[in-house]
Amino acid sequence: MSVSEQTATAPAGAVPEGAAHVPHDATTPAHHTSTGLSHEKLAMWLFLGSECLLFGGLISTFLLYRTREVTAGPPVGDIYDIPFTSVSSFVLLMSSLTMVLALSAIQRADHRRARTWLLTTALLGSTFVAGQVYEFTTFVHEGLGYTTNLQGSAFYTLTGFHGVHVTLGILMLLSLFVMSLRGRLPAGKAETVEIVGLYWHFVDIVWIIIFTLVYLIPA
Amino acid sequence: MALTEERPPLELTAGDEPVRNPLGAFSRPSSSYGWRSWLTTVDHKKIGILYGATAMAFFALGGLEALLLRVQLAQPEGQVLSPEVYNQMFTMHGTTMVFLVIMPMLAAFSNYLIPLMIGARDVAFPRLNALSYWVFLFGGLFLYSSFFLGGAPDNGWFNYAPNSGVAFSPGHGIDFWTLGLQITGIASLLGAVNLITTCLNMRAPGMTLLRMPVFVWMALVAQFLLLFAIPVITVALFLLMFDRLFGANFFNVEAGADPLLWQHLFWIFGHPEVYILVLPAFGIVSDVIPTFARKPLFGYPFMVFSGIAIGFMGWGVWAHHMFASGIGPVSVAAFSLSTMFIAVPTGVKIFNWIGTLWKGKLIFTTAMLFAVALVSQFTIGGLSGVMHSVAPHDTQQTDTYFIVAHFHYVLFGGSMFGIFAGIYYWWPKIFGHKLSERIGKAHFWTMFVGFNLTFGPMHIVGLQGMPRRTATYPEGMGWDLMNLLETIGSFLIAISFLMWVYNVVASRKNPHAGADPWDGRTLEWSISSPPPAYNFDVEPTVEHLDEWWHRKYGEDEHGRPVRREHFTYLSGVDEASRRGGGDDPDVDVSDIHLPSPSYWPIVLALGLPLIAYGLIYTYWLAALGGLVIIAGSFGLGLEPSVDPDAGHGDHGDHGPDDEGHDQELAEVGAAAGGDDDEEAS
Ligand code: HEM
Ligand SMILES: [Cu+2]
Numbered sequence: 001m002s003v004s005e006q007t008a009t010a011p012a013g014a015v016p017e018g019a020a021h022v023p024h025d026a027t028t029p030a031h032h033t034s035t036g037l038s039h040e041k042l043a044m045w046l047f048l049g050s051e052c053l054l055f056g057g058l059i060s061t062f063l064l065y066r067t068r069e070v071t072a073g074p075p076v077g078d079i080y081d082i083p084f085t086s087v088s089s090f091v092l093l094m095s096s097l098t099m100v101l102a103l104s105a106i107q108r109a110d111h112r113r114a115r116t117w118l119l120t121t122a123l124l125g126s127t128f129v130a131g132q133v134y135e136f137t138t139f140v141h142e143g144l145g146y147t148t149n150l151q152g153s154a155f156y157t158l159t160g161f162h163g164v165h166v167t168l169g170i171l172m173l174l175s176l177f178v179m180s181l182r183g184r185l186p187a188g189k190a191e192t193v194e195i196v197g198l199y200w201h202f203v204d205i206v207w208i209i210i211f212t213l214v215y216l217i218p219a
Numbered sequence: 220m221a222l223t224e225e226r227p228p229l230e231l232t233a234g235d236e237p238v239r240n241p242l243g244a245f246s247r248p249s250s251s252y253g254w255r256s257w258l259t260t261v262d263h264k265k266i267g268i269l270y271g272a273t274a275m276a277f278f279a280l281g282g283l284e285a286l287l288l289r290v291q292l293a294q295p296e297g298q299v300l301s302p303e304v305y306n307q308m309f310t311m312h313g314t315t316m317v318f319l320v321i322m323p324m325l326a327a328f329s330n331y332l333i334p335l336m337i338g339a340r341d342v343a344f345p346r347l348n349a350l351s352y353w354v355f356l357f358g359g360l361f362l363y364s365s366f367f368l369g370g371a372p373d374n375g376w377f378n379y380a381p382n383s384g385v386a387f388s389p390g391h392g393i394d395f396w397t398l399g400l401q402i403t404g405i406a407s408l409l410g411a412v413n414l415i416t417t418c419l420n421m422r423a424p425g426m427t428l429l430r431m432p433v434f435v436w437m438a439l440v441a442q443f444l445l446l447f448a449i450p451v452i453t454v455a456l457f458l459l460m461f462d463r464l465f466g467a468n469f470f471n472v473e474a475g476a477d478p479l480l481w482q483h484l485f486w487i488f489g490h491p492e493v494y495i496l497v498l499p500a501f502g503i504v505s506d507v508i509p510t511f512a513r514k515p516l517f518g519y520p521f522m523v524f525s526g527i528a529i530g531f532m533g534w535g536v537w538a539h540h541m542f543a544s545g546i547g548p549v550s551v552a553a554f555s556l557s558t559m560f561i562a563v564p565t566g567v568k569i570f571n572w573i574g575t576l577w578k579g580k581l582i583f584t585t586a587m588l589f590a591v592a593l594v595s596q597f598t599i600g601g602l603s604g605v606m607h608s609v610a611p612h613d614t615q616q617t618d619t620y621f622i623v624a625h626f627h628y629v630l631f632g633g634s635m636f637g638i639f640a641g642i643y644y645w646w647p648k649i650f651g652h653k654l655s656e657r658i659g660k661a662h663f664w665t666m667f668v669g670f671n672l673t674f675g676p677m678h679i680v681g682l683q684g685m686p687r688r689t690a691t692y693p694e695g696m697g698w699d700l701m702n703l704l705e706t707i708g709s710f711l712i713a714i715s716f717l718m719w720v721y722n723v724v725a726s727r728k729n730p731h732a733g734a735d736p737w738d739g740r741t742l743e744w745s746i747s748s749p750p751p752a753y754n755f756d757v758e759p760t761v762e763h764l765d766e767w768w769h770r771k772y773g774e775d776e777h778g779r780p781v782r783r784e785h786f787t788y789l790s791g792v793d794e795a796s797r798r799g800g801g802d803d804p805d806v807d808v809s810d811i812h813l814p815s816p817s818y819w820p821i822v823l824a825l826g827l828p829l830i831a832y833g834l835i836y837t838y839w840l841a842a843l844g845g846l847v848i849i850a851g852s853f854g855l856g857l858e859p860s861v862d863p864d865a866g867h868g869d870h871g872d873h874g875p876d877d878e879g880h881d882q883e884l885a886e887v888g889a890a891a892g893g894d895d896d897e898e899a900s
Pocket of ligand 1: 377600625630
């Protein structure tokens, strides 16, 4: 390739945006970026992409071991309480709805509602985690401890990882709630809520996959 | 605007920040000189230097371990190391070179160069960048502390199950390995998110994806590989950790576990990992070779797309590491084929480098020598790779020194030579003066001879059946001479490394090299050496691939390049700009506001080794580490990235109506993930 060939390809598209003087208000992302997505949002998407493989690995491990003979204790498939877990899954699902409501409230600068919905989301999430703690204790009572057999290790590790993700999400929601109370979450920062929401919905979707593959489809 | 609507009395108006110093624990650090500034810096260039210096220190340690291995193997029935110590040495050697040398070395280049090459003022999240570095450093130190706490890990860098279980490895070595790599993994993951966001989001106007220098492209692909490979090894590490610390059964064969699970998880990470290790080095030489061949890179789009293709195909070949483990004929055939195919995009790159060299006016600087050596040595390593891909052939080679020869030709002959090419090439940019070319060439030739003397003969003894990872070998196998030569070669490598160290010290007083000592092609050469903290006076507007070259050269009627009489450097080069005026008379660089230094990254990072020691020794320590991390996260998250109390430069004319200047601040503030710029709206 010669230099001249390169010179011939004049600049295509991508004209610079003025002197970076993009006025912004509460609803448009505050800064010009090459993709149009804010750094924070793009970063969250990337992180969630990475998380897909984390859960992918854990789910595969569980699926590998759930068909194996267990050498001690009950196989995990025998002690599921599907109605109970269905209810707690429903609770988690509903928390995605309240998360959406929180975001739309803060975008309308309706801060009181936003706080209500943020708190509701956190509460629904906590209910789910509480349900998980209850489930774990009953399973242990029925003879499946973490070290009892392969399936126990795989089951508690997978669902435990998910539970920790929900718990971190609850912490973020509560932080947003407190920030909002102290006036540090103006409508201009609605995107922060949106980003936490992305995480929350992701964790929710992962649960739906886990619930289907781990609980519903028989081994 | 929504912000001015009536609202309940509790609300403050947007942008009012009632708390300036969240948690109030520290006042904000402000120095930008002295050793303390290195602890709190968020400047991508300083962080790049920190990464590089740390990686080279680990290189010395990993090299020392290698020398011990070679001394042991110099003669049959070696007595220098006990088998136990030998195992620790090759485990720590491999782990160090992969995770603590080449990966951070490439992080060093990526950090330093990506913003400069795409015309940005910093990375997307400067404080997160600092956090990555400290997490990496503490992870590495944690791993090395195992030597003083009952013995280092001893199960190889791939740490196969069930050998890694408590039954077979009762000491804490493996725990240090699992936890240490989890910590450095966090660093890599944060770095990947940060650098990908930087590449995608912070390109200067006109810097389209296909105008990015090849180094940026290859680093970007490698960061994507990290993004998706790190979680896979994280899963493997967690499972192993739970087995060892909490009695889980993932690799407990007695409970019916499948040890191949580890191999699959490890190599699904492991093969993309080898491309993580080599792609950025490919990027380095793809920028070095055109500069010293005085020609544009041959087939830029092929270079980019073959890199992307490698990035995708790299996910479909992992089981070629498991041909001998009984995965079944169908899997073996499939992975054998896919492995042969991956050599195609790799070959494309090699031909493009040759095409660039072809009929170029070659200038053999030290950097160019290292780059050309990469091309030839990597070709040898790639060829032996294709030999492994033939599964029946591989069953003869696997676990012999032939494999050791293969991966050293790709990793040392490839990645490390590329890294040295990069070091010699960008040294004047980073430190303002060149390394001595005379010592550099001596360094190159010694390393080149030493490397080939060490790893060339391994092909031969490998095909003769000498097993790897075995502390001694008997007399009379016909391996003695080759092993002695290999040991001599390894000492040549050590000498060449010392020459480099000497070069670094001896070259300190070299004359200033100027902004563009090699007549470079890419934007980093358009600014002073070393670059000012803010990199560019104004965001450059990019119109070409090899933008800086096109600003320097036009062409005559025959299409030959002619150097223009007038072109402007983009910052810090002429007198005015060193006084703070910038090359562009309209810009006052003291108005550029960079993210402020911060204590939080190092504090937050300290929590991780605390947790790790705690998991091994006492959970109280882990709880303390957890508290440090929570406090650190809130501190980091709530602190504005640009210190509102920091001075706005030392000029007095800064009125409240200086909207344009605040906008500048906002740009950089956004870079930092800070959102404290509402006052501009
Ligand atoms: C043309 C491309 C390549 C092919 C076809 C290839 C093929 C292979 C195969 C089949 C093996 C397994 C051999 C065995 O254990 O029996 C192997 C091992 C290995 N390769 Fe490659 N390879 C290629 C490039 C690379 C590159 C670019 C790197 C790193 C930069 C690399 C690093 C390694 C390492 C570290 C091992 C040994 C792992 C271990 O057992 O400890 N390879 N290669
Ligand atoms: Cu491989």
